[in-house]
Amino acid sequence: MSAGDSDGVVDADVAVIEGGTLPSARVPLDRERILTTAVQFIDEHGLLDLTMRRLGAVLGVEAMSLYRYVPGREELLDGIVDTIVGEMYDDENVIEAPQDGWPDFLQRLAHGVRRIALAHPVAFPLVASRPPEAPWLRPPLRNLHWVESFLTGLIDEGFSDKAAVAAYRAFTSFLLGHLLLEVSSLGADVGPLDVLESGENESEDLADYPVVKRLSGALAEDHSAVEFEESLESLLDRIALLRQTAD
């Protein structure tokens, strides 16, 4: 944190104007700037602090101005989800269609989603928990483009329609469960419960649960990365069986 931009100080007046028309004029709002700023704000301050009024302030504007670009707070949150998931377009390791077989294709897609989860640990629960608008937009793969790629890729690789759909379901619920638990173990999450009061509290609570107490060290260890790889491998094995299933 440098001294200039810390702690919510609004320095929109100092913002570099890209078009370069009116040097000292305030750069006008637009939807994309609102959304990227909101994502950044959540990652820094948490979801609970994201308020129309505060987001406006960060953008150097009154809250009411936001309503010209986004219909309300709920739609703002939906836009944030789109923005985050959309980041996967920039990931060169995620490909549009299988090149080295469908397992490689799904591996890349899974790792792409994991990367955006780890890049936005605080905002990711939003991707996971906003109500899906349709059964073909299951979290965390909430992007029609990638769902289309997923299904097309598998069908081109010999999956039946039914098998491709079943694979989509298994793939998404695997990613959702694993990644939600992985980012939540990273600490940040909804709710300002940052009261990790250490001391005798812990040992006292666990007195009635001797096995949990004995294994608490092991339970606290983070093996997310290898568990992700192994579970993904096992999922791909399971999907391989789906592929061979007759309709």
Place this chain on the structure above:
Amino acid sequence: MSAGDSDGVVDADVAVIEGGTLPSARVPLDRERILTTAVQFIDEHGLLDLTMRRLGAVLGVEAMSLYRYVPGREELLDGIVDTIVGEMYDDENVIEAPQDGWPDFLQRLAHGVRRIALAHPVAFPLVASRPPEAPWLRPPLRNLHWVESFLTGLIDEGFSDKAAVAAYRAFTSFLLGHLLLEVSSLGADVGPLDVLESGENESEDLADYPVVKRLSGALAEDHSAVEFEESLESLLDRIALLRQTAD
């Protein structure tokens, strides 16, 4: 819904007094009554409508009275999670320790969690997404009692400490992913986005995604129950391998 208790009408005055001391006196508040009422309220009206003031009104009391029993809204939500997860104590099909082998034990536990998820489809995302307080309370198994049972049960059945912990991780992330997607497909969720505007909107949106469009029928089909069974079976196979792994 009978005519008397519908639609948020407060009839606390008519409440039956169990102790039977003062017949016409208002039955006093207590933490449990607050929490069970809150769970019911969420299931009926959604999380967004649950407000300290409204919850108070349902209980026939001003919002400020709640603070005598719960420190604030965040802690109210934590209490709601405890209440919901605690319902599994009443489930006779969930057992404390393996009787017919660990796979049967875990099957019962998994189905118990699924039952509470389906019983509270609107409130369940809260169980899934509240920030865990410790690494041994991974959603959705956020109850020290059941975590203790889980670990003890597996260790008694021949799992090493490490294998039991690994099984705990795999088991919870499976349940979280599957159940969160299952209840969210049931419609209700956070956010008042009940704008399922039918019409040409859908087909228009899907014009650029022909495969999704072609499979949209199949994608909308609900096979949650059989998918749960099959995925659980596969998970148990995976856990069986863990059991045989040397430390």
Place this chain on the structure above:
DNA sequence: ACCTGAACACCGTTCAAGT
């Protein structure tokens, strides 16, 4: 002992008005 009234510092959202 238990609940409330009044108050404070916030929210999201609207709309007529400013520039």
Place this chain on the structure above:
DNA sequence: ACCTGAACACCGTTCAAGT
């Protein structure tokens, strides 16, 4: 065209006061 001031109907929370 874009933003704002003022207002409305709410929030969570505190605290002295009522019974």
